[in-house]
Amino acid sequence: MSEPTAPTPTTTPVVPADRTIRPRLRLAMVGVVIVAAVGFLLVKGLGSSLDYFKTVDQAVSQKHQLGTSTFRLEGTVVPGTVSQSVNGATFDVGHSTLVVHVVNEGSPPQLFKASMPVIVVGHFASTDSTTFLSNQIMVKHSSSYVASHPDRVRAGDGSKN
């Protein structure tokens, strides 16, 4: 049996193969994850259309093209047309001079009221109808903030603001 010999020193350090590969692999993995995440967001968010909704005017002018396909419709709730029940709500939404009648299934959100701009998700009842059947209402509130005045005398319609 010979005595165990000390390892011979080398002039150039031997770098394990995995140490040179690992940073590149990690760089590639980071790249793949970022590209996948960005791709998902672009496809999901911007894939169909950059415009989130069609206004009442746009929807009415493109009615034959839209048919009964599902899309988002934006308009302002016409005062005096809101009728709420346990199953949902019916109301008219308008934009300039055009109006679409909306029949919604489900409860409207907290801020839903007359004169508020809303986006409804659904489709026209038929290619000839101006009734829009929706299953979701989103309230598109403005960027203006005005203090409410709780002490103000109520208006004729019962509102305070």
Add this chain to the structure above:
Amino acid sequence: MRRTLTILGVASVALVALDVILGLWVTPPDADQGELVRLVYLHPALAWVALYLAFGMAALCAVLYLWPRTRSMRFDRLSASAVEVGVVFIGLTLITGSIWGRPTWGVWWTWDARLTSTALLGVLFLGYLALRRVPADPEVRARRCAIAAIFAAVDVPIVHFSVVWWQTLHQGATVLNPNLTPTIHGLMAWTLLLSFIAFTTLFAWMVLMRFQIEELRESGEDVELTRALEARRAEGVAS
């Protein structure tokens, strides 16, 4: 530096506390949104810090690093510090926006251009942080990260103008709108301004703290390297 950090720390805590007090108890409810409006004293200021201060600063420092005349590793560290803080703020922006969106819009999240481009910005800067963790020579890493920061920051103007360029569920800007006419008045406007100042101060404090930690870490690594070299030299002399 220590004194500056103390002053910034105390000032940011005091200003954020004042913002919370005014926002929750002193300002009036909104005519349309009622009590929900109180998130306006938090959410826009968080977005301001993330988008314009943090990512703007990260991109500026990245340019200064890449520019041969101004190249310094300090710009690389400052850029990385701004991105780290910015990612925290953009996360908070998305969370507070979602909390606000549920009762006002009626949904926690939707894929409109503003929300999607903001989420995209968060992912891009998370990618920057992941890139920074990839082992590489410090100068190679700094160059890669500077290019990544500039690339990601291209999304900032897209986020800002998304509500102008496209039809979105997200409302337009209240203060930095195309007419530069704030559509908020009185105490509500002053509290909104205070929230911007408070979170800007907090951002400055956090970035400087993070930058100082990074400087200490780098100098610590230099000390370790010097010690290791001296030890190897001593071994060489002994043999």
